[in-house]
Amino acid sequence: MLWPVISLVVSIIGIGVAVYYYKWVQALPVAEGNLNQIGSLIRKGAFTFLKREYRILRTFLGVVAIIILIIFPSPIWQGSVSDNVIAAVAYVFGAIFSGLAGYVGISIATLANVRCATAARKGLVPAYTVAFRAGAVMGMAVVSAALAGAALIHIITGDADMLMAFSLGASSLALFAKAGGGIFTKSADIAADLTGKVELGIPEDDPRNPAVIADNVGDNVGDVAGMGADLFDSQIAAFAAALVIAAPLGEIDIIFCFGALGLLASIFGVLLARVKDNGSPGKALNSGTILTCVIFAVLSLIASLVFKFNIRIWGATFLGMLVGVIIGFTSDFFTGDDKKPVAKVAEACQSGPAFTILTGFSYGLLSILPSMIGIGAAAMGSYMLLLPLGGNYPMFGIAIAAIGMLSIVGMIISNDAFGPIVDNARGLAEMGNLGDEVLDITDKLDAAGNTAKAITKGFAIGAAGLTVIALLAAFQEIVFSATGVRISFDVMDPLIFFGMLVGASVPAVFSAMLIMGVSRNSEVMVKEIHRQFDTIDGLKEGKDGVLPEYEKCIDIATVGAIKELIPAGLTAIIITLVVGFIGGTMAMGGFLAGNIVSGLCFAMLMSNAGGLWDNAKKYIEDGNFGGKGSDAHKAAVIGDTVGDPFKDTAGPSINTQITVVSLVASVTATLFAAFSIFG
């Protein structure tokens, strides 16, 4: 129990850092003028959405909790009732923790956006510091909550199954939070761009545009709350998978040790990272990531030597971390605005929108290979490293590599939350008329945020990849403990092959439903914006004192997202259950494998192609190939619009879809084993 308790202590330190930075940000001044007023609108809009979203999800979570109560860890008519009660409670707490992480994120981000814009008047460094520390609040809060949750459940129940239930709670909330937030943010973004930039030719954050506040709200509910829930979920899932596999091996300690050291490394990283007066904020973010990696590697090596953990386990952890960084930088190559792909796509924009789409899509396809090799090599390497230890150790190697990859997640979240905060600050600087100098600074920060985002996204997908492989092993372990049979998933078995083909289709169907949701929703919003331009006198012309009805657009985004967020996730879950009840645990093994493989492909394709189009547009806006207003720019805007739901709705939601499906399979494994038609 030593290491779980130490983990709890480190979590409390992490929460302390979060509270300290929260108060620090909160105490900062806000510029006079209408900044406060616009900021409040954004904050109110974000919280309204969150409340309505959580209200809808309450019902869903309640139903699932009851199902868990009946069937997990074993059907209520077979096992102990109290275990099932604990599992159901753990599930609910998983969801609550995840929801809280989103809540905290929104809360700090919507305080920080106005303060960051204000601080930008004093220069780049103060503005950077506000955004980075606010991001760190989110990073520390999420990772501390995850570590504390895992530690608490372990201390109280000592049963890895309960952490599975906790994890399922976290990821079912994350699934819908990502989908809902992603639909909200992209509906608003697309509608604002099409009516503002394309039709009227007004700037991105012009206050005349009725969708402009909704767009800024979207950054918060999509990128901050959604992303927080996502990475919280990945971390918990990695812990759960590792614990399920580690429990029979008696290797619980090292998981909590490395978890605690990862958080500690992120705390140091956050405290030490800063940008120099004339330095680049993008480099500052990246050097913070590298620093955190080095600290974690050193700390975990020392711990392994001092506490005599097997050094091979450390090796697997290190390998996982290393590959995570490599995958991150691969994403950076494919989406970075100083690299060849962005320049090539921007060049293709000159030949029209069709070539823009084809070129970006092709690079997106190419970006799949290096990441897949990375994930595959990490899995294989960590397995082989632990092979000499025998038993189920090799599988444990994959699980601990996932923990290693996620060790620096505190830093990753801090960097990632930086993005939407400075994006909001940029909008506020424009809407609040803070002047060109301030806009210039927030633009620089925004670009840095985009680069960081590309790296963290690649990282998140890589981490999810390793985690779900570990979850597959955990599934096998759970089936083994339920049935006494250690099933192998031979792809030549037709049940497994059947499962694999169907499982591979699920990320496609899931993505399609989300993308269609965004399309539908933004079309409704475009109509509303046209209505306002047509009926509100003086709005188009920017007459003094004439304001659009911002709330209407926020309301459309909210209602639409709420309506669309349930079906896609539910479809994925229902297909999983149907396959399980038809083909049993064998088909389910294939299903999960197919789901992982195609899910990773589509996630990488969409995230990278989307990021690429976005940055190609920015590259042209920087004056290349004709600059703003040119035909190339128009083509680039179309590419960017296609990329929006790719990179911010469907792409990053696939991680969560894979995790949820893997956990659902684990939780219902005993049922599939007992009641399937062919299995």
Place this chain on the structure above:
Amino acid sequence: MLWPVISLVVSIIGIGVAVYYYKWVQALPVAEGNLNQIGSLIRKGAFTFLKREYRILRTFLGVVAIIILIIFPSPIWQGSVSDNVIAAVAYVFGAIFSGLAGYVGISIATLANVRCATAARKGLVPAYTVAFRAGAVMGMAVVSAALAGAALIHIITGDADMLMAFSLGASSLALFAKAGGGIFTKSADIAADLTGKVELGIPEDDPRNPAVIADNVGDNVGDVAGMGADLFDSQIAAFAAALVIAAPLGEIDIIFCFGALGLLASIFGVLLARVKDNGSPGKALNSGTILTCVIFAVLSLIASLVFKFNIRIWGATFLGMLVGVIIGFTSDFFTGDDKKPVAKVAEACQSGPAFTILTGFSYGLLSILPSMIGIGAAAMGSYMLLLPLGGNYPMFGIAIAAIGMLSIVGMIISNDAFGPIVDNARGLAEMGNLGDEVLDITDKLDAAGNTAKAITKGFAIGAAGLTVIALLAAFQEIVFSATGVRISFDVMDPLIFFGMLVGASVPAVFSAMLIMGVSRNSEVMVKEIHRQFDTIDGLKEGKDGVLPEYEKCIDIATVGAIKELIPAGLTAIIITLVVGFIGGTMAMGGFLAGNIVSGLCFAMLMSNAGGLWDNAKKYIEDGNFGGKGSDAHKAAVIGDTVGDPFKDTAGPSINTQITVVSLVASVTATLFAAFSIFG
């Protein structure tokens, strides 16, 4: 030996039918005017490309033949030299047969296009009959060649491995023929559309457009020659896989019996199918397909009863055929112009190109699920059906289901070749000024060709899916006979998982390279077209007697396609070898599984999304949502351009890529078993 000999006889009958129809078409009159001249240009262009393509491939095939001579069926330093010589010869013959199929196809198609246009002056039925019988020449020639090749090799060598080599020859030619033809046709098509339809607003086949002949050449080299090579390859691969699995079971007879009956059914189908005077040509094509299915089902059932084949084997064959038809009609749902998806995409065109792309892409994603369920269910069902027979029979079930799915391929090819012939006829009718009435008839035939094409494409992908599952089993069998170990491909094995992740990336990389090839090539052609419009006096205005330099565009398409066709295919093969030599036969098993799963996903996504965009454009051109020239139409043209390389270059080439990679793995299996680093 009875059934192989009967197969040979039926093949000769098939070839007889092909020759008869060839002569029949050849004897038809060609309209006076410049039709003959334009037709000759097309014919010459197509043959020039084919010759240059085959010349390049000669070197490649020679190198591979030498490699086979050294390593297959067993390394020359271990096994019998004469076996290796036979295998190398079989490989070369496979390539030659496949090349001949393409040659025959081009030859008849470029005779039929002018004669179909001429016949259209007499009405729909005569024109339909010309195109259909010309298509049947191709269908009969391809299937007869495949059946005869398989039978001959079996009669001469009695060794299923030799058919593997033959099959690899056929599919390596098909891989490059599809890629090369696909790049040729879409470069020309896109360049012609962008400069003609979009920039100048002139009709599709306006003779002023310098790319118009190249576009028509492309239909022949891409759709006729490429598709013929593809389906020839699928059929041979299905035979090879089935024979490898069937040999130890002593079930050779039934394979040849069903193969012969399939060809016979297609012959009857072709002879009996006709369109009524006021009937719809689309319905005539479909009813021909259904008729062929019924004939095959009845004949094969009778044969099973008379010759006392196990009725379960017939069941598996029937199941395969049934699922093929279902998958075909699924494709029809997603791309048919009287179905909801086309109408929805056309509607989305009103909101601009971004929504066009997003909606079409989403439907493409959705279309993956039903086909995957179909393929999975066919594999599972045929496996289960033969489970009571024990041994390796269940795997044989999957292989024979693939044979069943491909039984009606003669009819499928006939329908598919119909498309490019009437497409060409439409162009010729316009260029040759045959009048609006003739254009009207060829338009109707063109639409019917599109519908048939969607069904046959879905069908081809489904057949390839089942075939490659059977090839995976054949790979296992070959490794078994080489090493004595029957490997199982457990996805929890990290070597297999590693292979799976890398294998899943290959179709993505392969597609990306092809799409980029099309983009590059058509950009070059667009520049040439602009040059001609700028420098040739009176061309734009359509001054009498002023003609563009058609040959220049044909030359660009040819040179570009030749340059681009090798790298993509070679990359896929090299990655396969690298994975094999790193991870051995285990990694290779995973690699093939991953390759199949993601390959099917991407193939279906791209084929169906592409077809959908094409038909949405036609739907608008028919006067919906503003009709030709409207903003919705402009958006639809962009969607169609994106869809062009999706549906006619990358999408349908993926089948072949999967087959080639599977065969390469089988041929090199003994090397991987002996020399891999980790395996």
